[in-house]
Amino acid sequence: MKFIKVLLFAVSVLGVVQVHAQSSAELKRRKEKLNSELADLNREYEETRKNKKATIKQLNILKAQIALREEKITTVNSEIRQLNGQINENTNTVHTLQGQLDQLKKEYAAMVVFAYHNQSAYNKMMFVFAGKDFNQAYKRLKYLQQFGTYRERQAASIQGTQKELHVKINQLDRTKNEKSNLLEEQQKERETLGKERNTQTAVVNDLSKQEGTLKKQQRTLMAQRRQIDRQIQNAIAREVEAARRKAEAEARAEAARRAALAAEKARAENKSAAEIAEAAKPKPITRSTATEALTATPEAAKLNNDFMGNRGLLPWPVATGQIIQDFGPYVSDGIRNDNHGIDIRTSSGAAARAVFEGTVISVNDISGSYMVLLRHGSYITAYANLRSVSVSAGQKVNTRQTLGSVATDPFTGETVIHFELNKAGAIVNPKTWLASQ
Template structure:
């Protein structure tokens, strides 16, 4: 029975270690990916830094580097916490295995002592012949045989436990070394982050010497954002009204058919036929048809699993209120995703294109998915038209590259009716 407990304990330990290994492997994968992205950003920055005059592109690249490096430091913190948990569990396992080994050795020593005291053939024969009857003599003979087998098995348990203890001690040493390496990497990243923030301050200072040009560019950006927001709001309002009109028309037609049928059958006209119900809320209007309701449910069911609007990219500006390095307070109703020049912009889910419009030189595409909307802005060209049905990952066009910053960024938003959602919670982990 003790042996089974030992086996189950060891199995439980290795299962727990496997779960930690999976979590640690995912964190390491994300850390390595961020390292690759930071390396590429650093190359881009070094190219722009050769220009003696500070540029918006330098500032943009530094901002992206700082965001990614802070994310990498957070991931390292998570990895260190994981390793601390593993170290704690390993220490507990080592302690338990040592206690089990001590207990096994005590039991084995007692058996060896008993065997030594009864090692002569005469004592064994006397033990058997002292039986009351044949059955008892047979049982005593079997006992002596089983005792020898059990002693051998206990010796095997001791060797196995010693081996497991040695493995766990080695794993513990390896985990401690890994933690030490991570802490050194974390310190290095913090030092680099400090340098990047200092460079950011310097670039902002250099740019401030050209405030006129900078403010003009900022006004243009803010004007484009405002125009984009107006286009989105007006499109959503229009879609809600059109959905409501369609629902009302369908309700009236259904009421007319019901009234005609009642009249033909010489029955009273139903109340619903005299006062057809119309959708009461904006959400119910957008979900008035079974097709739209199903699309809404399917879209919601894929929360956290939607493909990214570009095949490769990194978020450089998140969702919500933020302050730019120049001290300007702003709010983003979506995310900016930096990608490669000429990249294709893709639909993240099945739906219908409801808006394609030029916004200050670049295109904006809106798609409706039941009561949800997705927005794709800063496209250089488009390959879809209003009213066209699209499928997941279908190309909508190509992303534009900003001539003033040299950045290739697509702006992506998600709405539930009129409310903007954080796109990051909808997209699959990158």
């Protein structure tokens, strides 16, 4: 029973350690990614500092740096909490192993005392021959043999437990050192975060002197955003209406064909003229919904289902980037707005990519930049703020196919793509559909 308990304890500890190892690996992978993104932002920020005049790009980079720095501190805190758990578990394991070792030593000491009192061959033989009969003498002989074997096993158990205890103590020391390093890293990150916030305040103060220009730029951006939203809604409305008209025309043609067959059958059955006329009347057509219209054909229905099946797995509309404005309402420089998609900052000259196969609905020019709309069954994706386009309306595209290049704002110096997702006229948060980076 003791052996079984020890085995179960060891298996449970091994399972916990394995889970922690996986979680620790994930946290370290996330921290490395954050470090890489912070390094990119630092390089970009240093380039913007060459201009003595504070810019919107500087402020946006600082905002992104602060957000990533806060996320990194959160990740480090998670690592510290995990290490605290490992330290507690390893400490409990050390105490358990120490207790087992003390018990083994105590039992072994008792065996040594017994063996000392019965160490001579004469005493052993007297013990065997003192049995009442041959059967009892045989059992005593076997007992002495088993006692010797058990003593050897106990000695081996003591050595094994001592070795395991030594390993656990070393592991505990390493974990404590790792925690100490993480605490130092956490302190440095907090100090850096404080400096970045101070720098952000200074940049904001500098930019406040340009408030009139900034407000004008912000209003222009908001106007462009509203124009994008109108273009998307108008294009979707046209697409839905065209699909609905086509579906209804096909339905009317089918209804007329069925009515003609019914009238022909009524004539063949020598029915009255009134009955024939009634049979020849086509049945009224029910107006289809937007979703029904956009998925009326088998091809569109399949594409729609395939798109739905890839929720959370769609590639990003650019190869690399960070979301700088999330989906939903927000306030920027005192101006309230509602983002119907997400804004992704990427590298200069980056290519915009289709997140799924589909058909180009339209290519629109919006205040000097382009927007491409793709249809995937009842789902429609929009890619705005493109400097150039490489597709045309009616063209079929594949997943990750290049649609054009993302434009760089000459005022802010940022390269940002605006991406939206719409389902038959209803706005959808696209972030939940994209794969995690």
